[in-house]
Amino acid sequence: MYMLIQNAPLVSDGWTTFTREAIQSTLPDYVISIVRSGLLSGQKLRVCVGTDSQQYTRHTEFASVVVIYKVGQGGSILMRRFRETREMSLRERLMHEVTLSIDIAWQLLEPLQSLGATVEVHADINQDPRFPSHIAYQEARGYVRGMGLTFKAKPDAFASSCCADALVH
Numbered sequence: 180m181y182m183l184i185q186n187a188p189l190v191s192d193g194w195t196t197f198t199r200e201a202i203q204s205t206l207p208d209y210v211i212s213i214v215r216s217g218l219l220s221g222q223k224l225r226v227c228v229g230t231d232s233q234q235y236t237r238h239t240e241f242a243s244v245v246v247i248y249k250v251g252q253g254g255s256i257l258m259r260r261f262r263e264t265r266e267m268s269l270r271e272r273l274m275h276e277v278t279l280s281i282d283i284a285w286q287l288l289e290p291l292q293s294l295g296a297t298v299e300v301h302a303d304i305n306q307d308p309r310f311p312s313h314i315a316y317q318e319a320r321g322y323v324r325g326m327g328l329t330f331k332a333k334p335d336a337f338a339s340s341c342c343a344d345a346l347v348h
Contacts, residue, residue: 197256206245206257206283211290213247213255218294223250226291227331228284229301229339230276233347238262239272242346243279245287246338260346273315276339277302277322284328299329301336303344 194202194209202209210226217224230243240262248254267275277300284298291298300323305312316332323330333340 193259193261194257195259197258202257207286207290209257210245210247210287211294214291214294214296217247217249218296222252224248224296225250225299226287226296227299227301227338228280228287229303229336229343230279230283231303231339231343231347232272232276234267234272238264239267240347241276241279242343243283244338244342244346245283246342256342258342258346269311270315270318273302273304273312274319274322277304277315277319280339281323281326281328285326288328297329299331299338301331301338301340303333303336303339305333307333 194206196202204212214224214226225246225248227246227248228243229246230241232239232241240260242258242260245257246254247257280300280302284300287298302319302323303312304316304319306316307313312333320330320332
């Protein structure tokens, strides 16, 4: 069974805006201020969390993003990059990405719910069995849904398959 990351740095560590400015508060406080402002101005919002990775010879690069999408009007992207030195199989790496995204989503869930907003977990996993990443599709979907979160996979998982992907490639 996959567990939330116990000894990972605080989620606000290393988080920056799209323009690479470090956020000066905790990630939940920063996200809530943007969401609250958007909701007060009548915007329809989607908060999406995703992680992608790239395997290299001696390490794996990970990038996690929080996308606050103002439907029809663009949005804000918060991001964090880091690396791990241990080798992982494809299935393990995909599930690690999902675990990292769930950890972030859980930190945002309660404050977002208090505003009437939700959070989606986007997985860089293909629904189509012809693709290698499909190996973790059922497991990832069950894990995210079992945690009470909304699950999105390719082609609907833009936070992981577009935003986070761009950071690690």
